[in-house]
Amino acid sequence: MTQAEALSETRSSHDHHPGPQRKWQDYFTFNTDHKVIGIQYLVLSFIFFGIGGIMADLIRTELKTPATDFVSPEMYNQLLTLHGTIMIFLWIIPAGSGLANYLIPLMIGARDMAFPKMNALAFWMLPPAGILLALSILFDAPQAGWTSYPPLSIMTGKVGEGIWIFSLLVLGTSSILGAINFFTTILLMRVPSMPLTAMPLFCWSMLATSALILIGTPVLAGALILLAFDLLAGTAFFNPTGGGDPIVYQHMFWFYSHPAVYIMILPLFGVISEIIPVHSRKPIFGYLAIAYSSLAISFLGLIVWAHHMFTSGTPAWLRMFFMITTMVIAVPTGIKVFSWLATMWGGKIALNSAMLFAMGFVGEFVIGGISGVMVASVPFDIHVHDTYFVVAHLHYVLFGGSVFGIFAAIYHWFPKMTGRMVNEPLGIVHFILTLIGMNLTFMPMHALGLQGMNRRIALYDPQFQPLNELCTIGSYILAVSALPFLVNMIWSWIKGREAGDNPWNALTLEWQTSSPPAIENFETLPVLRWGPYDYGVERIPEDIEPPLTSPELQPESSALS
Amino acid sequence: MLAGIALTLVSIWYGQHHGLMPVQASEDAALVDGLFDTMMIVGTGIFLLVEGVILICLFKFRRRPGDDTDGPPIAGNIPLEILWTAIPVVIVLVIGVYSFEVYRIEGGFDPEAAEQSPIQVAMVSNSDVSTPLMAPQHKGHHHLALGVGATPDEMTTAPDLTVNVLGLQYAWIFTYPDTGVTTGELHLPAGKDVKLVIKAQDVLHAFWLPQFRLKQDAIPGQDAELRFTPQRVGEYPIICAELCGPYHGAMGSKLYVQEADEFDQWLQQQVASQSNADSTVALQPSEPTDADYLSAMADHVGVDASVLERLPHTLSSPSELVPVSLVGPQG
Numbered sequence: 001m002t003q004a005e006a007l008s009e010t011r012s013s014h015d016h017h018p019g020p021q022r023k024w025q026d027y028f029t030f031n032t033d034h035k036v037i038g039i040q041y042l043v044l045s046f047i048f049f050g051i052g053g054i055m056a057d058l059i060r061t062e063l064k065t066p067a068t069d070f071v072s073p074e075m076y077n078q079l080l081t082l083h084g085t086i087m088i089f090l091w092i093i094p095a096g097s098g099l100a101n102y103l104i105p106l107m108i109g110a111r112d113m114a115f116p117k118m119n120a121l122a123f124w125m126l127p128p129a130g131i132l133l134a135l136s137i138l139f140d141a142p143q144a145g146w147t148s149y150p151p152l153s154i155m156t157g158k159v160g161e162g163i164w165i166f167s168l169l170v171l172g173t174s175s176i177l178g179a180i181n182f183f184t185t186i187l188l189m190r191v192p193s194m195p196l197t198a199m200p201l202f203c204w205s206m207l208a209t210s211a212l213i214l215i216g217t218p219v220l221a222g223a224l225i226l227l228a229f230d231l232l233a234g235t236a237f238f239n240p241t242g243g244g245d246p247i248v249y250q251h252m253f254w255f256y257s258h259p260a261v262y263i264m265i266l267p268l269f270g271v272i273s274e275i276i277p278v279h280s281r282k283p284i285f286g287y288l289a290i291a292y293s294s295l296a297i298s299f300l301g302l303i304v305w306a307h308h309m310f311t312s313g314t315p316a317w318l319r320m321f322f323m324i325t326t327m328v329i330a331v332p333t334g335i336k337v338f339s340w341l342a343t344m345w346g347g348k349i350a351l352n353s354a355m356l357f358a359m360g361f362v363g364e365f366v367i368g369g370i371s372g373v374m375v376a377s378v379p380f381d382i383h384v385h386d387t388y389f390v391v392a393h394l395h396y397v398l399f400g401g402s403v404f405g406i407f408a409a410i411y412h413w414f415p416k417m418t419g420r421m422v423n424e425p426l427g428i429v430h431f432i433l434t435l436i437g438m439n440l441t442f443m444p445m446h447a448l449g450l451q452g453m454n455r456r457i458a459l460y461d462p463q464f465q466p467l468n469e470l471c472t473i474g475s476y477i478l479a480v481s482a483l484p485f486l487v488n489m490i491w492s493w494i495k496g497r498e499a500g501d502n503p504w505n506a507l508t509l510e511w512q513t514s515s516p517p518a519i520e521n522f523e524t525l526p527v528l529r530w531g532p533y534d535y536g537v538e539r540i541p542e543d544i545e546p547p548l549t550s551p552e553l554q555p556e557s558s559a560l561s
Numbered sequence: 562m563l564a565g566i567a568l569t570l571v572s573i574w575y576g577q578h579h580g581l582m583p584v585q586a587s588e589d590a591a592l593v594d595g596l597f598d599t600m601m602i603v604g605t606g607i608f609l610l611v612e613g614v615i616l617i618c619l620f621k622f623r624r625r626p627g628d629d630t631d632g633p634p635i636a637g638n639i640p641l642e643i644l645w646t647a648i649p650v651v652i653v654l655v656i657g658v659y660s661f662e663v664y665r666i667e668g669g670f671d672p673e674a675a676e677q678s679p680i681q682v683a684m685v686s687n688s689d690v691s692t693p694l695m696a697p698q699h700k701g702h703h704h705l706a707l708g709v710g711a712t713p714d715e716m717t718t719a720p721d722l723t724v725n726v727l728g729l730q731y732a733w734i735f736t737y738p739d740t741g742v743t744t745g746e747l748h749l750p751a752g753k754d755v756k757l758v759i760k761a762q763d764v765l766h767a768f769w770l771p772q773f774r775l776k777q778d779a780i781p782g783q784d785a786e787l788r789f790t791p792q793r794v795g796e797y798p799i800i801c802a803e804l805c806g807p808y809h810g811a812m813g814s815k816l817y818v819q820e821a822d823e824f825d826q827w828l829q830q831q832v833a834s835q836s837n838a839d840s841t842v843a844l845q846p847s848e849p850t851d852a853d854y855l856s857a858m859a860d861h862v863g864v865d866a867s868v869l870e871r872l873p874h875t876l877s878s879p880s881e882l883v884p885v886s887l888v889g890p891q892g
Contacts, residue, residue: 073807077809143807151763152764286636315707319664324657330652331650345614347622348632349624377660380774382777452772455802456810
């Protein structure tokens with residue numbers, strides 16, 4: 001029996017029982033269904049992606065010419081601060097949470113998350129914080145950069161900085177609540193037939209991500225609260241005029257904010273590990289190596305933070321220690337990249353939008369990885385720190401990596417979420433425009449930084465104008481690339497071709513239920529009959545075990561059960 | 562095999578001919594560029610390998626129309642996985658050791674920096690202006706060796722020239738303690754061992770010399786140093802590389818590396834002009850003073866003109882360096 005036959009068997013059993021479906025109003029309420037919350041997260045994060053993207057294009061328009069002729073320097077700093085903060089805390093991190101919310105229970109055969117009410121609470125903290133932050137541009141936005149280093153951050157506008165701190169505290173709390181949920185759900189709510197080592201790799205990566213969030217975010221909260229005291233109560237934790245130490249803030253800030261990079265990229269590593277085997281029709285290459293490398297990255301990610309401070313108040317021994325730990329991260333990351341390549345090699349690759357974005361992810365992320373090892377080297381980083389080289393590096397990781405990964409995930413799981421297929425030609429146009437726009441925007445920035453253009457400046461040396469014009473053109477192409485995506489999403493959601501339960505013939509559990517899944521996901525909890533990536537594996541037909549119906553095996557925490 | 566050789570050759574060639582770095586104005590710069598070239602060779606190799614594999618997959622391993630079968634069920638290959646774990650480990654170790662060496666030769670481990678007593682601007686309030694800030698304070702908790710110090714060869718000798726660098730919104734002020742000269746532009750003699758003592762007055766700044774591949778944050782309350790030997794006569798930009806406010810992009814200056822005798826001449830001129838006119842510190846007759854420069858921005862940052870007027874006076878002698886409160890803590 002081939003996989004396809006096995007799948008068609010399971011599929012037919014669902015056809016006659018279309019479960020109750022959600023109404024559109026449910027998506028605007030305090031709903032505890034993980035699938036609703038997942039969609040809420042994703043839609044909200046895409047809205048903020050749009051807002052942050054408009055800000056990015058305003059920044060690039062200012063930088064088209066060396067003079068400050070488009071926005072005022074104060075407004076420029078507000079834009080770059082909000083762009084950074086929104087893209088990190090309201091786009092990539094919530095988009096990862098959205099995918100995790102939607103997928104984890106489906107992938108492990110659970111009916112909902114471990115703490116559904118807390119899950120809904122975590123989501124509903126985002127809109128007020130995000131709207132407050134985005135609207136601050138209308139009166140007094142923060143303008144000390146997303147890093148918000150004191151003393152500058154406590155000397156510029158009090159209102160804007162206060163809003164920034166408050167929003168981040170709320171967003172951080174939401175993130176912690178989400179992580180508690182992911183961690184508990186993955187560890188305790190798998191179907192009994194699924195050991196940890198038969199979990200889809202996305203769950204492994206979310207396990208690693210949640211651990212990072214739980215360890216790192218409280219430290220950020222500490223830094224922000226102390227900063228708020230300095231700002232509002234006149235204390236001097238970080239204020240040198242009162243004997244405080246601004247470097248302590250940098251340590252506390254980066255203790256969270258470097259792991260935050262892995263919080264933003266690890267979920268998408270998981271996504272790529274899911275998508276590549278399905279569309280290559282091959283088992284993932286080196287399952288255990290990929291799973292454990294997520295944990296290794298998570299651990300190492302906690303001991304590299306001071307590489308953001310190589311030109312700051314750090315002594316030589318500290319710079320050397322953090323240089324070595326940072327470089328070592330290249331090893332587990334390399335294992336992942338090579339494993340993905342080996343998975344594709346010799347496969348039968350379906351070149352659809354999801355797979356193209358996944359391949360784009362690998363190709364673009366590796367550029368950010370290479371420049372990442374470079375900036376880990378202290379003598380070289382002393383030259384490029386706080387320059388456009390770093391801007392290029394971080395965008396290759398977060399745009400070429402995370403954003404490509406999110407797009408890949410949307411194209412891949414869209415049929416599951418909506419029951420309809422995406423329009424492939426539009427998706428491919430979207431991919432090509434994004435690929436061109438991204439490289440045109442960010443590749444020249446490497447050269448700019450090396451040549452001597454520092455970051456976070458509204459006016460620059462005229463010798464850098466030609467390359468900056470290229471970057472600006474690229475950013476406009478990126479703006480245009482959003483159009484086919486938007487059209488595709490809206491059109492396909494309403495009028496797309498019916499997808500069926502498992503259009504990709506995938507083996508993970510989320511594809512073994514209806515599309516979109518019924519309210520409690522599975523009529524009877526599924527039993528694993530194959531590994532998550534057993535493509536091409538010829539299986540001896542076994543006696544199918546009876547479905548698990550005994551009450552003690554059913555999760556009881558779902559508010560709907 | 563052939564592809565591998567071609568890939569290696571292209572990487573080696575590109576790693577040395579990328580032309581991405583600005584002029585090398587010191588031997589340190591050449592060292593850093595050597596390190597960067599090496600990383601570019603390795604990086605180009607990895608880039609070509611990965612992108613090449615992706616392109617091959619894109620064309621050679623695409624699914625043919627009508628083929629619904631799965632690929633070969635290969636789930637791993639232990640020797641291959643050990644290989645692609647071991648090779649990055651070796652690469653990382655080599656680059657790590659190489660970086661360590663470059664940093665050591667540059668002077669990153671200069672022990673003298675650790676013995677310096679830091680000047681704690683932070684401990685002096687604005688009302689306490691008479692306290693001489695340059696006087697050594699008791700050894701506080703800020704005992705960090707910050708910046709790049711003497712090279713291993715020069716560790717036992719004192720620098721030929723020391724210049725105090727003060728960063729403030731939005732200018733750099735340079736003071737030559739031996740002569741008391743204060744300027745808004747940095748002049749240094751070529752071929753001499755120079756030590757810059759870097760301080761900040763208000764917020765964080767970063768002192769960056771791209772052509773020297775050197776950068777150090779200027780931190781209020783903590784001194785840092787950059788010690789190097791400029792080799793190439795010329796005019797170079799000095800850039801502030803840490804966000805310091807709306808006009809951060811405008812905060813820059815020039816470094817003039819001159820032959821030793823030209824430099825001495827310039828310094829004498831400065832001494833003469835600054836002692837003649839003790840009420841106005843003429844930087845250079847044709848150049849605007851920092852006060853002029855800043856007054857244009859005074860409206861934006863909320864500084865009144867009288868504060869700017871005080872600026873050159875208070876900085877005219879290094880023994881009277883006073884924290885001018887351009888922007889108050891809650892400004």
